[in-house]
Amino acid sequence: xxxxxxxxxxxxIAGEIVLSSDPGKTMRKWRxxxxxxxxxxxEYLGVSSSVISDYEGGRRKSPGASTIxxxxxxxxxxxxxxxxxxxxxxxxxxxSDFPTSAILxxxxxxxxxxxxxxxxxxxxEIVANADLVDRRIYGYTVVDSIQAILEMSADEFLKLYGWxxxxxxxxxxxxxxxxxxxxxxxxxxxxxxxxxxxVKNLDGLAVKIAEKERVPLVVSRAENEGELIARLRRLAGSxxxxxxx
Numbered sequence: 001x002x003x004x005x006x007x008x009x010x011x012x013i014a015g016e017i018v019l020s021s022d023p024g025k026t027m028r029k030w031r032x033x034x035x036x037x038x039x040x041x042x043e044y045l046g047v048s049s050s051v052i053s054d055y056e057g058g059r060r061k062s063p064g065a066s067t068i069x070x071x072x073x074x075x076x077x078x079x080x081x082x083x084x085x086x087x088x089x090x091x092x093x094x095x096s097d098f099p100t101s102a103i104l105x106x107x108x109x110x111x112x113x114x115x116x117x118x119x120x121x122x123x124x125e126i127v128a129n130a131d132l133v134d135r136r137i138y139g140y141t142v143v144d145s146i147q148a149i150l151e152m153s154a155d156e157f158l159k160l161y162g163w164x165x166x167x168x169x170x171x172x173x174x175x176x177x178x179x180x181x182x183x184x185x186x187x188x189x190x191x192x193x194x195x196x197x198x199v200k201n202l203d204g205l206a207v208k209i210a211e212k213e214r215v216p217l218v219v220s221r222a223e224n225e226g227e228l229i230a231r232l233r234r235l236a237g238s239x240x241x242x243x244x245x
Contacts, residue, residue, distance in 0.1 A: 028056040044074045102147035108139040110240045121235040128210035128217035139167040170195040177206035
């Protein structure tokens, strides 16, 4: 299934690992994007969990081409056995950076950042679940909340998640924050954090939903959408520089 997408994704993963200044950390990022435990990956590869842990922790020398190939093949094969959700998510993004006009920007980080990093980037204030500031974030999606309401079906809402739900969903043109949080609640898939931009009067229900779902909720004080997106892109760019440095 999706052979072209698999090949493209495999090249993307392998390329990131080869070019990374910390290959082990990049391997961990991709393992976690695929939602595969160290134990499951080790069993597939026929090695001990400590081998995977040592690579990810930088305690083994950088993996060679053969190890990287086996690692990538394992991720894709395990994903296919589970229904190919990550491969399918990747295929939805091929050919367009913006699979729906409601998406203003969508990026995956070269290595994960934290909720704290995103909060700083968006000039944000955490209004729910401040104890989760160290949660790992693998990407972000900036959404025009009005366009999303007008044009997106329930199935299309899944496009907001890119390759992984472990990301920040950033909603613009927000008045109270109630509608975005209700949408997150009813969809079943939870993002790693939600950012609201343009809030005039934050709704208490939005905060309660975030607390119940254990999703960090952030209000951005960026001047406008342009500044918001520019600051997020700078964050993504700084992460890429650290990887290739």
